[in-house]
Amino acid sequence: MPRPLPWVPEDSDFAVIGSGIAGIIFALFASERARVTVFTKKEQSESNTNYAQGGIAAVLDPTDSEAEHVRDTEIAGVGLCRREAVEILVHEGPPLIRQLAQWGVQFSRRPESGGFDLGMEGGHSHRRIVHAHDMTGRQVEEALLAELRRRRNVTILEHCYVVDLEVGETPDGRQCTGLWYYDPGGPCLRFHPARAVLVATGGLGQVYLHTTNPAIATGDGIGMAYRAGATLANMEFVQFHPTAFYTPNGTPFLVSEAVRGEGGILKTLDGAPFMEHYDPRGCLAPRDIVARAIDAEMKKRGDQHVLLDLTHRDADFLRRRFPFISTQCAEHGVDLTRSPIPVVPAAHYSCGGIECDTWGRTDIAGLYAAGEAAHTGVHGANRLASNSLLEALVWGKRAAESCLSERLGVQMPRALAFRPLNQRREGMEAIRWVHMTGELRRLMWDYVGIVRSSERLRFAQRRLAVMQAEVDYLIESGMGIVETFELRNMVAVARLIVESALHRRESRGLHYSLDYLRQDDTQPPVETKVRINPFAFVG
Structure with missing residues (x-):
């Protein structure tokens, strides 16, 4: 039996798609003066935020400076960071950290002073990582959701899957007037009008076979924004986290950047450290460099993983600093105080996304983006560790401020009739999306991974074109179920990654091509921008 939908308001001042940190922060600030409805396709606490371990980067130490945080971010971004956005x-991050603490986030503190226990991570020149042991995302999510539930003019709709955005032409240009969500009781698509819509759907890691992302990370917001005609930017830059726990037959879990920040050493299976051969910063080099180094060592030796060794650190410190990772490792038979951790790179974060300005505004009026689904220009070609939650905080708040000042006075869009679905799920038709999803994830892992080539990318391009036709057929023939809508978004996102990667004829940051081994410094760095209607690169 399909799960019945909760009560849905007939309209909202602002609709939010996603219940991670970007969506929640937006709702908290926007609800001070507006009615907000948050749509989330699973439980409200199920988001990429909930799985973030490391922390939030912010200048809170008097020996640190904003200029140095900017510098570290731009070095990691390899020439593609937008200075104003960074x-x-x-600048706006530290006050928001203090606001989180006031809302009940229990950050780790130094026992002697009571100040924030600032951690160190790769690419940073100072200790500036605010954390809640190694469960920062979960602590932030729980505290903010508790605060959000106290807001009377916020409605949170769980298990309510948003399928598409509604965009119409007006005398002033294109305008987003609401969203379409799936009602399994119909089955049908129902329209929810809103003066503004924020896309805060998180990442796209599920398009890859190995990922640190949860099952919900299927790139939905990027897919629906692309179909609506919004501009997408820098989709080729997919960050592979260097250290996911290696398990041959299971789902990898993240082993935080902070483990290397606290002295973890990467070694080959015979116990030899290797990072100094790739970068003078060793294990504290940025993620793109570390991931490629691990990939190179694995291929050179024919190994399935490498080792992350913490056994030289104090056992009590490790259990206290990394309680979650210690427990997870123990459940897989590894005592990290006595044995190295087997690790392998896994798809982790998209530095590209829906193009937006410093207020979260896209090139469609009334459509905003924040968090991992957005491209703000902060990360450039490679994200600095622990800048992601910070970006979601800052742009979630800024988008709320923009909506309150610019969209609250807009006339409420008119309601639209529901769209019936001729739903079928039986037999061979139902199993096809399962097989196609597995094929897509393997294709992206094998051909569009850490190291790429034009030949591999063109093969993926051809196969994805066939998959696009197949998923279109499934939907047109009545397979209008959530899994098929997700697959449509995954195929769209995969094609955007491949097309953008083919368009970039250099190696830069997270995009490393065997056909263009060097970074092109003969001209200023260029962002890759693309939109539909017709499909075209626009920058």
Whole structure:
């Protein structure tokens, strides 16, 4: 039996798609003066935020400076960071950290002073990582959801899957007037009008076979924004976290950047350290460099993983600093105080996304984006560790401020009739989306991974074109179920990654091509921008 939908308001001032940190922060600030409805396709606490371990980067130490945080971010971003966006991120982040603490987030503190226990991570020149042991995302999510539930003019709709955005032409240009969500009781698509819509759907890691992302990370917001005609930027830059726990037959879990920040050493299976051969910063080099180094060592030796060794650190410190990772490792038979951790790179974060400005505004009026689904220009070609939650905080708040000042006075869009679905799920038709999803994830892992080539990308391009036709057929023939809508978004996102990667004829940051081994420094770095209607690169 399909799960019945909760009560849905007939309209909202602002609709939010996603219940991670970007969506929640937006709702908290926007609800001070507006009615907000949050749509989330699973439980409200199920988001990429909930799985974030490391922490939030912010200048809170008097020996640190905003200029140095900007510098570290731009070095990691390899020439593609937007200076204005980075300066906003770094300047507006610390007050928001203090606001989180006031809302009940229990950050780790130094026992002697009571101040924040600031951690160190790769690419940072100072200790500036605010954390809640190694469960920062979960602590932030729980505290903010508790605060959000106290807001009377916020409605949170669980298990309510948003399928598409509604965009119409007006005398002033294109405008987003609401969203379409799936009602399994119909089955049908129902329209929810809103003066503004925020896309805060998180990442796209599920398009890859190995990922640190949860099952919900299927790139839905990017897919629906692309179909609506919004501009997407820098989709080729997919970050592979260097250290996911290696398990041959299971789902990998993240082993935080902070483990290397606290002295973890990467070694081959015979116990030899290797990072110094790839970068003078060793294990504290940025993620793109570390991931490629691990990939190279694995291929050179024919190994399935490498080792992350913490056994030289104090056992009590490790259990206290990394309680979640210690427990997870123990459940897989590894005592990290006595044995190295088997690790392998896994798809982790998209530095590209829906193009937006410093207020979260896209090129469609009334459509906003924040968090991992957005491209703000902060991360450039490679994200600095622990800048992601910070970006979601800053742009979630800024988008709320923009909506309150610019969209609250807009006339409420008119309601639209529901769209019936001729739903079928039986037999061979139902199993096809399962097989196609598995094929897609393997294709992206094998051909569009850490190291790429034009030949591999063109093969993926051809196969994805066939998959696009197949998923279109499934939907047109009545397979209008959530899994098929997700698959449509995954195929769209995969094609955007491949097309953008083919368009970039250099190696830069997270995009490493065997056909263009060097970074092109003969001209200023260029962002890759693309939109539909017709499909075209626009920058």
